[in-house]
Amino acid sequence: MVDSRKTLNPAVSRRTVFRGLAGFLAGSPLLHSQQDPFRDHSRVPALGEMLDAFDFEPVAHAKIARQAYDYMSWGVDGEFTMRRNREAFDWVGLVPRRIAGVGPVQAASNFLGMNLPFPMLIAPTARHVMFHPDAEAATHAGATAASNTPFIVSNAATFPVEKIAAAATGPWWFQLYPQPGPDYNRQTLEKAQAAGCRAIVVTVDQQASVYERSTHDQNLATAASPVPAPTSVGPRRRANPYRVPDGRLWYEWTLLDELRRVAKVPLVVKGIVTGEDARLCLEHGVDAIYLSNHGGRSLDYNPSTLEVLPEIADAIQGRVPILFDSGIRRGSDILKALALGASAVGLGRVPLWGLAAYGGQGVQKVLEILQAELLQAMAAAGRPTLASIDRTLVRTEFL
Ligand SMILES: Cc1cc2nc3c(=O)[nH]c(=O)nc-3n(C[C@H](O)[C@H](O)[C@H](O)COP(=O)(O)O)c2cc1C
Secondary structure, X not given: OOOHHHHHOOOOOHHHHHHHHHHHHHOOHHHXXXXXXXXXXXXXXXXXXXXXXXXXXXXXXXXXXXXXXXXXXXXXXXXXXXXXXXXXXXXXXXXXXXXXXXXXXXXXXXXXXXXXXXXXXXXXOOOHHHOOOOHHHHHHHHHHHOOOXXXXXXXXXXXXXXXXXXXXXOOEEEEEOOOOOHHHHHHHHHHHHHOOOOOEEEEOOOOOOOOOHHHHHHHHXXXXXXXXXXXXXXXXXXXXXXXXXXXXXXXXXXXXXXHHHHOOXXXXXXXXXXXXXXXXXXXXXXXXXXXXXXXXXXXXXXXXXXXXXXXHHHHHOOOOOEEEOOOOOXXXXXXXXXXXXXXXXXXXXXXXXXXXXXXXXXXXXXXXXXXXXXXXXXXXXOOOOHHHOOHHHEEEXXX
């Protein structure tokens, strides 16, 4: 007699059932979003296949440690400001002029006495070794290869400034996180100037010191932060309950007068987001205002930088140039910022995607893509020079 249980169910063990279920779940599109974007490909795309800046991010994601990627992409709290920095570009329309001449489109300018082939710089970002072993040396080499783009070296860089300076011939600036008491600031700026920095950027906003819930909670409990400070930023003095790295925030406006005395090169203040503070900067002899909300990493529910750009431009009335960052990803973003009053823009995460994905060559390529996109956007808008770009080019939904 035939055993009907065997015919219908030939030796199905629990193990077979679980294996089948696991295979089904692994192949399910529901889980696809959790997976490595290159899972279905046998290779990482070649550098030449990168068409815009966004193409670099998944390559960076695939190549670096999860912790490094999280650190790079993180924004504070609910990331509202970080998202708004990007969304604000959607609220600015470009109104092209037609029959605007056939001369060459060119974007060179003079910025603080320096020749800028394109109105863009690499914004200061910390600890490039998390993204590539050649760290800031590779970033500087890539920036120099991309038409001598100036690189603003972070106070929290991995390598000493002398090593970064020696890596390439292009211009570089130095960014300082000021510390209480004049000695650290003076010594650090003297060292950077001796190594050849062409301008000094003083950052007066701050990155919230934690980017993971666990460390956040520990900081709220006033324990010392478990995130080690880079040695270049000076000694950590005490734990503090405010979620900002110790030593930052405790500034008076007289700090700028102090730094002014040490700076033999132009002094730029980074992190300004109101017209009133911009005016105060001018009173303290600053050479340029750097409008930034730290890429949404400082205080959530800050407005986007693009929204406050017209206010700052109105406050300054062209007396000093405005450097602008937070959210720039495309050439047309740069064009919009220029139209609303910026003289040049800083690129934060974009060159980091290039660095993490392809090292110095990635930095070069992503910069060249943005340069080409800017020229294309200027041509399409009928604004062939920087001087021809003004507010009549844009219609905003937030003014
Ligand atoms: C990973 C990372 C590290 C940063 N480190 C610094 C820093 O050391 N000093 C500083 O002034 N700003 C720092 N910033 C802020 C950038 O200079 C810049 O303001 C911001 O990245 C611009 O926003 P975006 O990345 O959306 O372009 C950092 C930003 C990121 C993403």
